[in-house]
Amino acid sequence: MSIEKTEAIVLRAVNYRDSSKIVTFYTKRYGKMSAIAKGARNPKSKFGSLFQPLNYLQIVFYRRESRELQYVSSSDFVRYFKSLTSDVDRFSIAMSLIEIINRVMHDEEENEAVFTLLADSLGALDGPDTFPRNTFAHFGLNLAIALGFTPNFAECLHCSEPIDLEKERKVYYVVEKGGPVCEKCTSVLSEGLHSAGAFEISAPALLILRSFTRLTPAAAARAQMEQALRNEISNFVFIYLKKHSGTLKEIKALKFLATSQYDWPGKE
Numbered sequence: 432m433s434i435e436k437t438e439a440i441v442l443r444a445v446n447y448r449d450s451s452k453i454v455t456f457y458t459k460r461y462g463k464m465s466a467i468a469k470g471a472r473n474p475k476s477k478f479g480s481l482f483q484p485l486n487y488l489q490i491v492f493y494r495r496e497s498r499e500l501q502y503v504s505s506s507d508f509v510r511y512f513k514s515l516t517s518d519v520d521r522f523s524i525a526m527s528l529i530e531i532i533n534r535v536m537h538d539e540e541e542n543e544a545v546f547t548l549l550a551d552s553l554g555a556l557d558g559p560d561t562f563p564r565n566t567f568a569h570f571g572l573n574l575a576i577a578l579g580f581t582p583n584f585a586e587c588l589h590c591s592e593p594i595d596l597e598k599e600r601k602v603y604y605v606v607e608k609g610g611p612v613c614e615k616c617t618s619v620l621s622e623g624l625h626s627a628g629a630f631e632i633s634a635p636a637l638l639i640l641r642s643f644t645r646l647t648p649a650a651a652a653r654a655q656m657e658q659a660l661r662n663e664i665s666n667f668v669f670i671y672l673k674k675h676s677g678t679l680k681e682i683k684a685l686k687f688l689a690t691s692q693y694d695w696p697g698k699e
């Protein structure tokens with residue numbers, strides 16, 4: 432057994448026995464990991480209030496490789512995301528990010544790029560003058576890339592010619608194969624495209640998605656665009672993740688948004 436220290440984001444916490452909690456973390460060094468926080472529900476314990484979903488902590492824990500549950504011995508905030516809990520839109524999107532991580536990541540599989548993406552995305556959601564839906568799209572897209580499902584926005588799936596997104600207004604995109612189809616091939620393939628599960632997306636939306644693969648979470652969160660485009664890019668990312676992750680049939684945390692004024696993934 433060893434004593435380890437790592438940065439961690441709380442994904443979920445459930446009560447355990449009389450006074451403890453079982454906490455699922457996404458950690459920088461060990462990936463997804465569950466641990467018992469003894470006495471965390473003792474009202475006098477400062478320790479307990481730390482283990483709320485979305486909290487970004489530094490944890491010290493006893494680690495034994497053969498064990499499914501580790502033991503947290505101490506913990507402290509790395510960063511406190513103050514605005515996340517005071518704004519219902521930001522909160523829902525933030526919860527959807529940790530729900531996605533909890534569903535698609537496997538236990539004890541280290542992926543520092545994914546950890547940094549999650550921490551920076553929550554930081555962006557917490558910041559002023561940012562658009563929560565941008566963060567959802569940027570996060571989902573870059574998570575897919577980190578997991579090896581990189582979408583192609585540059586070349587036609589069929590003829591491999593580059594696609595001029597500045598010119599094309601609508602493009603067919605085949606989610607399963609992760610690529611678009613150019614105008615010429617679209618007219619040749621027509622019916623076949625529908626059976627291949629292609630759906631239409633506007634060229635401006637694809638241009639934004641392409642730029643999001645190069646932007647930091649903070650920069651993407653501030654990107655200005657029409658609300659219709661914001662809906663298009665987040666729908667695309669939701670469908671893309673769903674298709675490629677296999678474990679993401681729906682995102683509970685987005686249910687709230689599905690009934691709001693916006694057209695949002697989850698509303699089917």
Ligand SMILES: [Zn+2]
Pocket residue numbers: 587588589590591592612613614615616617
């Ligand atoms: Zn083509």
